[in-house]
Amino acid sequence: MANVVGKVLLISYWFPPRAPEFAGKWAEGLAKYLPEFGWEPLVLTAKLPKQPNRRYHVVETPYHDSPFFYFFKKLFGIRSEQTLLMYIAELKKKFRITSATSLLDVILKLGGEIIAYPDVQRAWRSPAVKVAGDLLKTSSVDAVLSISPPVTAHLIAADLKEKYGVPWVGHFQDLWSQNPYYPYRSLRRRLDQQLEIRTMACADTLVTISPPHAEKLSRLHGKKPVHTITGGFDPGRFVIPHPQPSAKFTITYTGNIYPGKQSPEPLFKALVELISEGVINRKDVEVRFYGSYLMWVQQQIDFYHLKDIAKQLGILTWQASIEKQSESQLLLLLDWTDPDEQGVYTGKVFQYLASRRPILAVGGSRNDVVGKLLEETKAGVHCLDVKEIKSFLKQAYREYREQGQVNYCGNKRKIMNYSYREVAHGFSELLSQLVPSHTKVNLNL
Numbered sequence: 001m002a003n004v005v006g007k008v009l010l011i012s013y014w015f016p017p018r019a020p021e022f023a024g025k026w027a028e029g030l031a032k033y034l035p036e037f038g039w040e041p042l043v044l045t046a047k048l049p050k051q052p053n054r055r056y057h058v059v060e061t062p063y064h065d066s067p068f069f070y071f072f073k074k075l076f077g078i079r080s081e082q083t084l085l086m087y088i089a090e091l092k093k094k095f096r097i098t099s100a101t102s103l104l105d106v107i108l109k110l111g112g113e114i115i116a117y118p119d120v121q122r123a124w125r126s127p128a129v130k131v132a133g134d135l136l137k138t139s140s141v142d143a144v145l146s147i148s149p150p151v152t153a154h155l156i157a158a159d160l161k162e163k164y165g166v167p168w169v170g171h172f173q174d175l176w177s178q179n180p181y182y183p184y185r186s187l188r189r190r191l192d193q194q195l196e197i198r199t200m201a202c203a204d205t206l207v208t209i210s211p212p213h214a215e216k217l218s219r220l221h222g223k224k225p226v227h228t229i230t231g232g233f234d235p236g237r238f239v240i241p242h243p244q245p246s247a248k249f250t251i252t253y254t255g256n257i258y259p260g261k262q263s264p265e266p267l268f269k270a271l272v273e274l275i276s277e278g279v280i281n282r283k284d285v286e287v288r289f290y291g292s293y294l295m296w297v298q299q300q301i302d303f304y305h306l307k308d309i310a311k312q313l314g315i316l317t318w319q320a321s322i323e324k325q326s327e328s329q330l331l332l333l334l335d336w337t338d339p340d341e342q343g344v345y346t347g348k349v350f351q352y353l354a355s356r357r358p359i360l361a362v363g364g365s366r367n368d369v370v371g372k373l374l375e376e377t378k379a380g381v382h383c384l385d386v387k388e389i390k391s392f393l394k395q396a397y398r399e400y401r402e403q404g405q406v407n408y409c410g411n412k413r414k415i416m417n418y419s420y421r422e423v424a425h426g427f428s429e430l431l432s433q434l435v436p437s438h439t440k441v442n443l444n445l
Contacts, residue, residue, distance in 0.1 A: 005038035006142040006435055009132060009160075011153045013121050015045040017052065025318075025347060026173060026232055027147055029420025030427060031056045037428035042139060044132055044156075046124050059135060062127040065120075113184040118195055119150040128156045136164050142435045143167040145427065151176050151196075158199045167434040169427070170203040171229075178216045180336075180344060181261070197221065204434050207427070209345055210369045229426040230369075231418035232350030243327045245405040248286045249397060251360070252328035254321040255291050255348050262334035264289075264297065266362050268304040270389035280397050285309050287332070290316045290324060325355035329406045330396060335364030335371075335382070345369060353379055353415050358396065358406050362389060377418075379410040 010031060014024030031041045032055075043056055046063035116122065135141060144166050146157035154170050161168045174181075177193035184192075197220065200206060205225040208214050214228045253264070267287070274280040287310040289297065294312065301310045316324065325331055331352045336344055349370060352359050359380025361370050371382035383389040396406045416422065 003038060006431065007040045007042060007140060008034065008431055009044055009135060009141045009144045009166075010041045011044045011128070011132070011144065011146040011156055013046055013124060013150050013153055014147075015043055015048070015052065015058065017050045018045070018048055025234075026420070026423070028053075028056070029232070029234060030145070030424050031058075032234070033421045033424035034428060036421070037425055039424075039428050039431055042135060042141065044128060044135070046121070046128070059131060061124070061131040063121075063124050065123060113188050117188075118155070118192060119152055121150040121152045124150075125152050125155050125159070128152075129159045132156065132160055133163065136160065136166060141166060143169065143431050145169045145171060145431070147171045147173060148176065149174050151199075154199050154203075158202055161202045167431075168203050169205050169207060169430055169434065170200055171207040172213065172217065173209060175208070175213055175216060178220065181258070193220070200224065205430060207430070212369065213344075227426075227430060229423055230345070231420065231423040232345070232347055233354035233419055235354075235416060235419040235421050243323065245329060246286075246327045248329075249280070249284045249400050250286045250288060250328045251330045251332050252288045252324055253290065253332040253334065254316065254325060254351075255346070257289075257291065257294055257297060257334060259294070259296055261336055262363065263300075263337065264310075264332070264334060264362070265300050266383075266386050266389055267332065267360075268300060268306060268310070269386045270393060271306065271309070272304050273386070274390055274393060274397075279394055282309060284397075284400075287311070288313055288324070288328075290314065290321055322351065322355060325352060325357060328355075328357050329400055331355060331357050331359045331380070333359050333361040333370065333380070335361050335368065337363050345373075349373065350418055353377065353410070353418060356408055356410060358408050358410075360389070360392060360396075373418075377411055377414045379408075379415060 010027060012024065012027035015027050015031075016024055018024060027043065027045075031043050034041045041057065043052075043058045045058060045060060047060045048058075052058040052060075144157050144160055146153040146168070148154055148171070154176075157168050157170060160166060176196045177189055182189055182192075200221055201224075203224065205227060206217050206221065207227045207229050208217055209228065209230050211228055214226045217226045218224070251267070257264070264287075271280065271285065271287070275282045275285075287306070289310070289312045291312075292315060298312060301307055301312075333346075333349055333352060349359070349361075359374060361374060361380060361382040364370060364382065364384065366384060374380045374382050381388075381392050383392055399406045
C-alpha cells in the first residue's frame with residue numbers, strides 16, 4: 001500500500017456480499033485498488049446480508065424498506081439477495097407470462113413510478129446521511145465519491161456536500177433521467193430530470209463509463225466537468241489457473257437478457273443455416289444460457305428446433321459464472337439493438353475480458369462502444385448480421401475441430417487498461433485534483 005495522501009468516503013448501496021450488481025463489483029474494485037494510489041476508502045453502504053470482506057473498511061448503516069416494499073417482498077417471497085428483475089422473471093415463469101408488456105409489468109412499473117421516487121432505496125437516505133455525518137466529523141474524510149445506481153447515493157452525497165462542503169465526485173454507472181432503459185412515463189422523467197439537475201449542481205465533477213454517456217451528461221449539466229472512466233474486472237483473475245476448454249463447441253452467455261433490447265435470434269439463425277449446410281455438426285454444439293429463465297428465449301429456441309443444442313441452465317453464483325466462461329470455446333455478448341444505446345456497456349463485457357476466451361458480440365451498431373472495445377483489445381469480434389456471424393463461426397469451428405479449442409488472440413496489455421486497478425488510478429487522479437493539498441503518489445506506473 002502506498003503512503004496515504006487522503007481518505008475518500010465511497011457511497012455505494014451495492015457492495016458484496018449484496019447481490020453482485022456491476023455497480024457493486026465496481027465499488028469493490030475501487031475499495032481494493034485505491035490504496036495503491038494513496039487513497040484510503042471508507043465504504044458507506046446499507047446493512048449487508050452477510051459480513052463483508054474484512055480487508056475493506058466498510059461502514060454499514062441501518063436500512064429498512066419502506067412499508068410498501070417490505071409488504072411486497074413478504075407477500076411474494078422475494079429474497080434479499082434477489083434483484084427485482086430476477087424476481088419478476090421467476091414470477092412470470094411461474095404464471096407462464098411471455099409478453100414483455102404484460103399486466104404484471106404494467107402494475108410493477110406503475111407502482112414504481114408512484115412510490116419508488118427517486119428509486120426503491122429512497123429509505124436509505126436519512127440513516128446514511130446521519131452515519132456519514134459522524135464519519136466526516138471523526139475520520140478526517142477528504143472527499144466523497146458516490147456511485148449510482150441507485151441515485152439515492154447521489155442524494156446522500158449532495159446532503160453531505162451542502163452541510164460539510166467536502167469535495168464530491170458523482171459517478172454514474174447508468175444514466176439517471178437520460179437512461180435509455182428509463183421505465184417510466186414522460187411526466188416522471190421530467191421530475192427526475194429536475195431532481196437530477198438540482199442534486200448534481202453542487203458536485204465538483206461527474207464521471208460516467210463511456211463518451212456517449214459523458215456527452216449526454218455535459219448537455220444536461222452545462223459547464224459541469226464530466227470525465228469518462230471505463231472498465232470493470234479484477235486483474236487478479238489473470239493469476240488463476242485457466243481450466244481446460246470444454247469438449248464441445250460451447251457458446252456461453254451469462255446474466256440477464258433484456259427483451260426488446262437484446263436478442264440471441266441472429267445466433268440461432270446462423271447456427272441453423274450452418275448445420276443445414278453441413279458446415280457444423282449439431283452434435284458438437286452447445287449453447288448455454290446462465291441466468292433467469294426467460295419464456296420468450298425458450299420460444300425462440302423451440303422455433304428454430306434447437307432444444308438439443310441451446311439450453312437455459314439457471315442462475316449461477318458470480319464465481320461459478322466465471323468458471324463456466326473460462327472453459328467455454330466462445331462467449332456470447334448480446335449487444336443493444338437500439339442505436340440510442342451505443343454508449344452502454346454491460347458489466348458482462350469486462351467480466352468476459354477477464355475470462356480470456358473469444359467474445360462473439362451480436363447486434364448493435366458499427367460504431368458503438370462494444371465494437372470499439374473488442375477491436376482495440378482483439379478479445380473478440382462484433383457481428384452485426386447473420387452473414388457476419390456465420391463467417392466467424394465457420395472459422396472458430398474449424399479451429400475447434402483441428403486444435404480442440406478456438407484460438408484466443410486478446411491483447412493482455414490493452415485488456416489490462418480496463419481493469420479495476422486502472423479504474424482506481426483514474427479516480428485517484430480526479431480526487432487528487434479536487435484536494436490540491438494532497439500531493440500525488442509516484443507509483444512508477
